[in-house]
Amino acid sequence: MIDAAQRRLTPRSETRPVRVGKVEIGGGAPISVQSMTITDTRDVDATLAQVYQLAAEGCEIARVAVPDQAAAAALREIVPRSPIPIVADIHFDHRLALAALEAGVAKLRLNPGNIGSRERTRIVARAAKERDVPIRIGANIGSLSKAMLRRLGPTAEALVESALEDVKVLEDLDFHDIVISVKASEVPMAIDAYTLISARVRYPLHVGITESGTLGPGSVKSATGIGAILARGIGDTIRVSLAADPVEEVRVGYQILSSLGLRSRGVQLVACPSCGRAEVDIIAIAQEIERRLARIKAPVKVAVMGCAVNGPGEARLADLGIACGRGMGLLFREGRIVASLPEDRLVDALMEHVAAVAREKYAAS
16 A cells, blocks of 8 residues: 555645735745636626625635726725635736725735836835735736747746846835735646746745636536646746636636645535446436535535455545445445445435544634
């Protein structure tokens, strides 16, 4: 058997800590999960409703678009009523960044290169420093400058150099509460970019695959890219960028972290693939269990196995599990068989034990 030490990922890169409201990014803190609202920020109630939905799913930081002064003004009502830190997404107008800071946002997302002169950047950096508000420098493959594209083309190197140019602007102003992202929509490019920049800076890194797509394909693409980057020990906070309800971004984000053993929220369901050996409808059973588990938020690992080949062994590795046979099945808890039951009673019995284990884990936390 492979022991825990052999299963470890590459040790996480050491980065300096940056505080975003009550959430710490970098410095060895748990990898945080972010998302972005898709509401009109000027609609305070709608935006807050979505932020609360995200927070209920486990989102730890929410970013909102600030395209104009009306949106910036709305932040005065949104920020104090939000259950999680709010990040203002700023482009082109440095006055929006100043208004967002006055409203009490926990972080700015901006690029010094697109908000005008160096003096405007200086004004924003000074205001952010006075309030201990960090700035995320976000280099994106879709928004590289023409000069950078002429020099390096649409490459990982161009992403890194673009980000570092903006970082230097802030460093020259003695501003160091910086988070960096170098996002691409192509997974290999994103992996290369994060690997390159991780070797050159100690600022915390915000990891994501930009424009990844709709829920299904985008989840696969994001899991492939973000997972590969995190497995290299790189990354301090993540956002899964989907053309979908942002709540789905949070769910997928935690699934990525859980699959790597980095964070755990809610139930981790392990289910064997459908195959000709199964003597029960394992697809229907797994789907029913998945539906019932959706309301459980405690970190419980549940295995649903359909035959005697791999079933008992896999089920024993989970907190709870069932291994099905012809018309019946075994129920496992922490590696021990606790019951042998008819097929039609397995799911109900499993859920009773899941509820009990969830209560125990909450009590212990």
